[in-house]
Amino acid sequence: MAKEKLVTIKEASLSNNCPECFNQDLNLTFFQKHTYGRFFHKTTSEVTNKLVCNKCKSSIYPVSWTEDIERMFNYYQKTVIPEPKSSKPTLFFYVLILLLVAIIAGAVYLYLAGPIEY
Numbered sequence: 001m002a003k004e005k006l007v008t009i010k011e012a013s014l015s016n017n018c019p020e021c022f023n024q025d026l027n028l029t030f031f032q033k034h035t036y037g038r039f040f041h042k043t044t045s046e047v048t049n050k051l052v053c054n055k056c057k058s059s060i061y062p063v064s065w066t067e068d069i070e071r072m073f074n075y076y077q078k079t080v081i082p083e084p085k086s087s088k089p090t091l092f093f094y095v096l097i098l099l100l101v102a103i104i105a106g107a108v109y110l111y112l113a114g115p116i117e118y
Contacts, residue, residue, distance in 0.1 A: 006031035006048065010080045014051075014072050019064040023055035028073065032082045039093040045085040049077070 014026040033046040051060045051069070065073070 002035045002037040002042075005034045005036065007034050009047070009082055010076065012076050014069065016066065016069045016072060018053040018056065018058075019060060019066065019069075020053060020058050021056040023053060025054040026060070026069070027052050027054055028076055030076070030080045038090070039096075040087050040089055042087045043083050043085060045082065047080065047082050049073070 008029055009032045010030040012028045014028055015024050016026055017024055018026060029050050031048045031050070033044045033048070035042045035044065051073070052058070053060060
């Protein structure tokens, strides 16, 4: 089963008012999804975000955003540069391929050597 991890690619402090407590200490974070499997590590193109107030520790969802928060979000969203979508094999994958090649090479060698006479 592949494990998923959200890797932080950009963090920004906003000085806009929190819709909950009206404090001016917000933190906007952008994440990129990475999946780690047994054979491959994949970087997806999926980018998510989270806006949190540092004072009341509440997550602020887009429904309650003000125009100022939305404007700042759009600005920072344009500055986010995610890693390109990629897939990298793991060490386990290389060991498995090497083992299969060795088994096939051994079988071919035994076939070409013919029967063993004692």
